[in-house]
Amino acid sequence: MSLVACSSGTASKTETTVCTYKEGDDEIRVTVKPDGEKIKTVDYEMITKSDEFKDVKEEEVAAFEKTMQDKMKDAEGLTVGVKVKDGAMILTxxxxIAKISEFPSLMQGTDFTVDQLKSATVKEFVKELEEEGATCK
Incomplete structure (x- = not known):
């Protein structure tokens, strides 16, 4: 799984950049929030649409969210959430970036290391990721 975000390069240094792309049947939405020229936060949403999610109960969603949180409880600077809406499961x-010390196993396929992400400017980060084909707004 790759982590993708991009920008047209014309956004100001304080604007949030939102990019989307497809990975199989999933839609991926990445929101990059800057702190000056550096990256402050990256919010990664994976949206999976399926008929099987139409009848999922809140208790099942809460149990899955807890399982995901437990798997990532030692990952400093990372929060995870799960919700089901309109037949889609959304994993967030x-x-x-300042606090994270390692990527969770779910995101090991990213092209950036944690150190690279911490030192990259937003412009560098989004330029590199734009080449992976995301559509940005």
């Missing part, structure tokens, strides 16, 4: 991973 939020990373505080």
């Amino acid at each position: 991973l939020s990373m505080d």
Whole structure:
């Protein structure tokens, strides 16, 4: 699984950039929030649509969310959330770049290391990721 975000390069340094792309049947939405020229946070949403999610009970969603949180409880600077809406499951991973010390196993396929992400400017980060084909607004 790759982590993708991008920008047209014309956004100001304080604007949030939102990019989307498809990975199989899933839609991926990445929101990059800057702190000056550096990356402050990256919010990664994976949206999976399926008929099987139409009848999912809140208790099942809460149990799955707890399981995901337990798997990532030692990952400092990372929060995870799960919700089901309109027949889609939305898994959200939020990373505080200054605090994160390692990527969770779910995101090991990213092209950036944690150190690279911490030192990259937003412009560098989004330029590199734009080449992976995301559509940004």
